[in-house]
Amino acid sequence: xxxxxxxxxxxxxxxxxxxxxxxxxxxxxxxxxxxxxxxxxxxxxxxxxxxxxxxxxxxxxxxxxxxxxxxxxxxxxxxxxxxxxxxxxxxxxxxxxxxxxxxxxxxxxxxxxxxxxxxxxxxxxxxxxxxxxxxxxxxxxxxxxxxxxxxxxxxxxxxxxxxxxxxxxxxxxxxxxxxxxxxxx
Numbered sequence: 001x002x003x004x005x006x007x008x009x010x011x012x013x014x015x016x017x018x019x020x021x022x023x024x025x026x027x028x029x030x031x032x033x034x035x036x037x038x039x040x041x042x043x044x045x046x047x048x049x050x051x052x053x054x055x056x057x058x059x060x061x062x063x064x065x066x067x068x069x070x071x072x073x074x075x076x077x078x079x080x081x082x083x084x085x086x087x088x089x090x091x092x093x094x095x096x097x098x099x100x101x102x103x104x105x106x107x108x109x110x111x112x113x114x115x116x117x118x119x120x121x122x123x124x125x126x127x128x129x130x131x132x133x134x135x136x137x138x139x140x141x142x143x144x145x146x147x148x149x150x151x152x153x154x155x156x157x158x159x160x161x162x163x164x165x166x167x168x169x170x171x172x173x174x175x176x177x178x179x180x181x182x183x184x185x
Contacts, residue, residue, distance in 0.1 A: 118144035
């Protein structure tokens with residue numbers, strides 16, 4: 001499952017057991033990306049709170065847009081774990097596996113609204129060349145119709161996935177077809 005030890009649900013005690021129970025209640029099951037934190041329950045708890053805040057709680061972006069950002073970032077970073085998880089979630093909205101596969105190859109190869117392309121160009125640049133982001137990149141988002149709150153949310157979701165991709169890639173977090181499916185969206 002990973003390159004470091006994890007505490008499985010059935011062996012969890014104390015705070016870790018409580019956190020596992022809360023995650024199961026909210027998400028329907030516990031992902032391996034959360035289990036990798038089992039040696040540091042405080043980090044797991046804060047990570048889950050950040051994830052739920054950015055991906056499920058109030059945002060000016062739709063859940064579909066947030067999942068789209070997650071898939072694009074994870075694909076750019078070659079993080080198969082996150083790509084598979086969030087492609088599954090995005091397909092909950094799209095219901096089009098072929099479109100998802102084309103997205104994974106190159107987001108520019110699928111038909112999307114111009115506003116969405118502008119968002120994904122920013123996401124691409126922030127992921128590939130964060131040191132090259134300039135005020136003009138934010139202006140392009142504004143010119144495409146994004147509010148400053150939406151621009152902040154685009155940046156936060158992009159940054160979150162870059163963070164999580166590095167956890168998954170850096171610790172060898174694995175997945176199975178069963179582990180990828182069955183979450184609450």
